[in-house]
Amino acid sequence: MPAVPVASGAPVRPLRADARRNRERLLAVAEEVFAAKGTGASTEEIARQAGVGIGTVFRHFPTKEALLAAVFLGRFERLGEQARALSTAAEPGPAFFEFFTLVVDQAPAKNAFADAMEQAGVDVQGVTSGIAGELTAALEELLGRAQAVGAVRADLGVAELKALLVGASRAVEFAGDREACARTLAVFVDGMRPTGG
Template identity: 45%
Template sequence: MPDGLRADARRNRARVLEVAIEAFATEGLAVPIHEIARRAGVGTGTVSRHFPTKESLFQAIVSTRVEHLVTQARAIEAEHAPGDAFFVFFGVMAAEGALDRGLADALIGAGFDIDAAADSTGYDLNGHLERLLAAAQEAGTVRGDVDFADVKALLAGCLARERGTADAAARDRMITIVRAGLRPEPGTAENR
């Protein structure tokens, strides 16, 4: 919390963040600032004083989400073999994105630059996912011709499937399909 703020300003900032987290999670990034201000019971000027742009508001929210995901990725990497770690973390990202529409938008690059948010936090989410992908390819559990853009597109597909539903069975089915599609073909050099 920024130092030097009066108690009422701190409460207003906290309330705006609370409302924005809920609004972005349920409705995505399209929620207008004036609507967030209305729901928080403050004026748009109050929101703008704390968060000059919508992106700065979302960055304040996403930075904690990114930190959480990278922490999970590190734990998964420590607990699983490289090929498995990639798929487990892919599933975590799909599950987290299914619960938070704003995060899903950020993960697929729709309306928010998650790389910029990651840079400001020191947590490189995409870089970590790329490293997990490379380790899985090195271990022979992911096809060598798959690149990071492919993974992002597959994640976007899983998240699009999840919109408006918390159907864990559907998510698991999508992850199974992704896993099967990313595995090397039997008899290829990658699978020998």
């Protein structure tokens, strides 16, 4: 199936204040509805909960896939903001592990969005390409600062860190109950600490 083109979410011209508020409200409600009911939730339900007509939804997001992509991109952008904020924290070690845990905790919802988008033929990498470089730069900063204070093993690079994030995210999803998830995550975290640390 050919990839479905998805608008980046950036309008060609600035939206009027009311249209901008409607768009922001739709994205917030869509994220809540998708989180509660899964990505199969209907656009009609999102419109109803947002207090707008279905036409308003489709004016901003011509397809459900475009809405999913916009919500997914918004999550990525917030993750980048959180990474940048933590990269200047006074305590680099705890900041690094806080971000790692944050990413893993959010992974089930992110993976559900990505899977739904891929099934619909949306180019997930294309949707996130604009923010991916910024997120990698923030990861490098977090990792470098944590290694500089001896909180993270020196032989860990960003490529390995990304692989660990993916692995930990899938492992925690598979683990099931909260206690098993916490123990699984602890194994990954311990493995990133210096030997004897």
